Amino acid sequence: MADMPLWEVFIRNQNGLHHKHVGSLHAADEKMALQNARDVYTRRKEGVSIWVVESCHIHASDPQDKAAWFEPADDKIYRHPTFYDLPDEVKNI
DSSP states (O other): OOSSSSEEEEOOOOSSSSOEEEEEEEEHHHHHHHHHHHHHHHSSSSOOEEEEGGGOOOOOGGGGGGGHHHGGGGGGGGGGGGGOOTTTTTOOO
C-alpha cells in the first residue's frame, strides 16, 4: 500500500449541497479510488456524488499563518451574513 498514492475523498449527500471531506484512502489510480470510495464511504446509500483528489495535488495554508491569511477579513463586516434575511423556504445555501 505504501507505493499507492493517497487520495482524499469528498461526498455530496444530496443535490444542492456542497461536497464534504469524509476521509482518505490508498489506490493505484483515480478509477480505483472512486470505486474504493464508493465501497468505503457510501455503504448506506448516502451520497449523490463522489470526488477523489490525489493528496499530492492539495496545497494548504499553515495554521501558524492564520493571522496573515484570515485577519484582514475582520474589517470587512459586509462579508458576514448577519445582514441578510433569508426566506423560510430557502433550505440550503
